[in-house]
Amino acid sequence: MMDWTDRHCRFFHRLLSRHALLYTEMITTGALVHGDVPRHLDFNAEEHPVALQLGGSDPVELAHCARLGQQWGYDEINLNCGCPSERVQRGSFGACLMAEPQLVADCVKAMVDAVQVPVTVKHRIGIDQDERYEFVRDFVGAVSEAGCRVFLVHARNAWLKGLSPKENREVPPLRYELAHRLKRDFPHLTIAVNGGITTTDQVAEQLEAVDGVMVGREAYHNPWWMAQWDSRFFGEPAQPWRTREWVEERMTDYMAREAAAHGTPWSSIARHMLGLRHGQPGARRWRQVWSDHRLKECEPRDVMALAHDAAPASA
Numbered sequence: 001m002m003d004w005t006d007r008h009c010r011f012f013h014r015l016l017s018r019h020a021l022l023y024t025e026m027i028t029t030g031a032l033v034h035g036d037v038p039r040h041l042d043f044n045a046e047e048h049p050v051a052l053q054l055g056g057s058d059p060v061e062l063a064h065c066a067r068l069g070q071q072w073g074y075d076e077i078n079l080n081c082g083c084p085s086e087r088v089q090r091g092s093f094g095a096c097l098m099a100e101p102q103l104v105a106d107c108v109k110a111m112v113d114a115v116q117v118p119v120t121v122k123h124r125i126g127i128d129q130d131e132r133y134e135f136v137r138d139f140v141g142a143v144s145e146a147g148c149r150v151f152l153v154h155a156r157n158a159w160l161k162g163l164s165p166k167e168n169r170e171v172p173p174l175r176y177e178l179a180h181r182l183k184r185d186f187p188h189l190t191i192a193v194n195g196g197i198t199t200t201d202q203v204a205e206q207l208e209a210v211d212g213v214m215v216g217r218e219a220y221h222n223p224w225w226m227a228q229w230d231s232r233f234f235g236e237p238a239q240p241w242r243t244r245e246w247v248e249e250r251m252t253d254y255m256a257r258e259a260a261a262h263g264t265p266w267s268s269i270a271r272h273m274l275g276l277r278h279g280q281p282g283a284r285r286w287r288q289v290w291s292d293h294r295l296k297e298c299e300p301r302d303v304m305a306l307a308h309d310a311a312p313a314s315a
Contacts, residue, residue, distance in 0.1 A: 007043045009272040016226035019234040022050045026080045029056030032065045041072040051076035057093040059110035066111040081123040084158035084168045095158035101139045105146035112147035120150035125178045126157040150190040153179040180209040222278045255300040266300045282311025
């Protein structure tokens, strides 16, 4: 989700669900050690609970970055051991780390020793064509001994050569049963499953076997789905006032605040909410207005009015 789940996206998603745990895009240790730390770590207080996802493989650097994350106020530090891109592999982190469980354990222990917030790991069920359950079982076993208690399991292998990141989300088969087996073999750990989950019924089915579900692209492209989650999965009464229009109005207010405080153009924020009317009448025209860079000098409220004139809103 790099370049997708930035702080503007997370502010938007928090309007849809008060309780879902939000994750940052993956931030490399190099970006924090050598780059602009506030630019990478600043976030809105409304985003809580929110986890910082790190990419790296050096225990000392990861411990340093975990401390920064805790100082900034993140609720969890997550280590990405699931990204298969060649660029990430060249940095010796992401999915290729699954071939070195002891190194991952060392990284986790360094972070656990450095912070008081939970340290978690996101990973695949295997790499390349090794589809043995024992591979992921031994990985989870070794890393859990270092102090990790939460594993977010993308239930596909990562093919390190020959597939693009997009193909790595589609070609290797989904094998949820391996995540379910991890939960049976490690009942004291929190196991969440990720990959290919696009409906509320699928989430409910997975929660019969594991402790949690992570959703990425479906939540981004069809964000209104998230508006069901608090009542369905967190026991909160339905909120009839939370309509698409209410969310859009809050976002236009946010765009105005960000422009005044940081000079942020509204278009860099609006791009994250273009799926808000997914499947609704007039959604295409509504998206066209919010994507029209000829309107970039307009106030967000004026753009919203133009969008509604072009495609009248409905809850």
